[in-house]
Amino acid sequence: MGLFTSRKTVFVDSDILVIGGGFGGCGAAYESRYWGRDLKVVVVEKANIERSGAVAQGLYAINCYMGMQWDENQPEDHVRYARNDLMGLVREDLGYDIARHVDSSVHKFEEWGLPMMKDKETGRYQREGKWQIMIHGESYKPIIAEAARKAATEVYNRIMVTHLLMDKTRPNRVAGAVGFSVRDGKFYVFRSKAVIVAAGGASNIFKPHSVGEGMGRTWYAPWSSASAYALPIQVGAKMMQMENRIVLTRFKDGYGPVGAYFLHLKTYTENAYGDDYEATWYDSIKEMVGDYVDHQPVPTCLRNHAFLEEVKAGRGPIRMVTKEAFKDPHKEQVGWENFLGMTIGQAVVWASQNIDPKEINPELVMSEPYVMGSHATCSGAWASGPEDYAPSDYQWGYNRMMTVEGLFGAGDTIGGSAHKFSSGSFTEGRIAGKAAVRYVKDLGSNQPRVDETEYENLKTTVYQPMENYEVGRNEIVAGTVSPSYLLPIQGLQRLEKIMDEYVGGTSTNYLTNEPMLTRGLELLGMQKEDLPHLGAEDLHQLQRAWELHHRVCASESVTRHTMFREETRWPGYYYRADHPHLDDTDWHCFTLSRCNPETGEWAMEKAPVHHIID
């Protein structure tokens, strides 16, 4: 018996449980309730849904909008765009599905009160680029959260979900989830017929450029702790393309976005000597990836590659040429408001360093890698596609259901549907929400049941770090060094170092190979063995401990996928030095993995990429 087994357990029953109240989760809550008027829809969020998830800070653009009403784009066009950007490998069925629905989400956002910028001449949404529209999005999240709060039967804030629960009556079927309150420490057992995982992707699994105070100024939110992947992986759901991490070209140190600068302000990059450098690297890129270099627009990873090579050649820093554009007061205003609306820290960096883009062309940097399914890469769970047209081997049940029965996903959680961004994640949540309602109605009396032994064991596991600390703390006088436990920050920094040095982080110029990955896995194995020895001083540190568990779990998946794919598919995101070319003969396919929950063994396989759009 541990010190903390007396903690109270709270049971929450629902028909549909939504884990994570970001854009995916808010969409799931809204749609579940629309179709399931008589169902109980519960949202659980580790922060406060008013300002949680990747859009907590706001956004200045919606990056996924077709404009079908004006015949600006059709869903097919978006599939071609995403496919091209990801070097051929996307789930076209999932991408098309989001693209055909996304306009209705955006139109609801406007109706709900999101200030959309409009083109004064045409009255249409102001385009930033072909797919992007501009918004005054400081309150984008509070507006969407209002809709979700009204839709959900109950919202539980400040509950960190640590594990899913499985049905005791039927194998491979989900039955709920457990977690703890970060505020009062109570243990929560959520019993639910269907579960939608809409948690966050993975920041801080690779060592960030800044390791002091600035380690929080990552590009993706520091609270995106890979729960999107760990929760499904822990119960044996299949994952896809976890090697497909993203590296971003951003303004230096603040990671301020460049989209509006390139697309709307028409700024461009040059090397330290004022030269355009991308063409310099054309021949060498062609040698690596063949005709993909001739695709338009040039895939993001290849532009990254040119940037990296130029810096390696000694002609950095790379700069964004802003001086001309910022002479126009309107463009200057857009340039600054773009940051204030979504990356305030970049404005602070520039203010602190006296960088006025009217007078100085600001530096750019390549970020550390991130793993996510919502932005521009395909990492995530392997999910069933839409019933009306998905190829048969992409369809085994309800739309957006994973390979575990009753377990759905949206946003960062679902792989293969890159370039969904905020609006697409909300839309994917809606798709998953409606499918989950169908699933619950079809269940009838055949309902899952949680296993008391399972959640009681998990209760002991969940609070173990506090017990470790309570006991181990008495061994030492003071300070952070203990022979018995590791603090979550210590474990996180070890993880970041392993991933950075062995799995393609910044310190190796994003390069790895099989021996490095093998060594990385050995070290990750020891880190996994150390995880039961984390020490948490309080409930906040207990949250950090479980975030670390989730990050380590996702990191192992990333490493195994990176080892499995024996090619360099996305130069500029990472390089397999032992397989330096793109190989369409053997690797024009998806990589899938499953971790056996009983044995912990991983099985890897290939899955075909079906091109259903010409």
Next chain:
Amino acid sequence: MPTFVYMTRCDGCGECVDICPSDIMHIDKTYRRAYNIEPNFCWECYSCVKACPQHAIDVRGYADFAPMGHSVRVLREEEKRIISWKLKFRDGREKNFVSPIRTTPWGSIKPPYDYEAPSPEALNAQELSHEPEALHIEALPTLPPK
């Protein structure tokens, strides 16, 4: 740019504790006022700064790369539905910006259950809520079955 809290302005109300997405604004037990317990987990998202009724929270750029002497202040006026920014450079230059944050009254969103209930058959079709009307086109696009 991690946050910090001015001792003389904070009254310990806890709004920042309630809103912080990173759970790093806590109340100091001795001073009964808020402070940032983990600056290296701060995304400088300004959620707490905007939420503070006393304007007691400010930010100082990350010591890793931000020289001192700058400030980026914000006033989010929820009822007026605008947000105002004042930037001060290290060398004293200033810039000001004002943006709208919402076009409708807070709390005005119609919940999904206030719409007419969809037919049971619609649950098995591909259209989501409010479709096809909300798409502003005649019908939801589809592809031939594979």
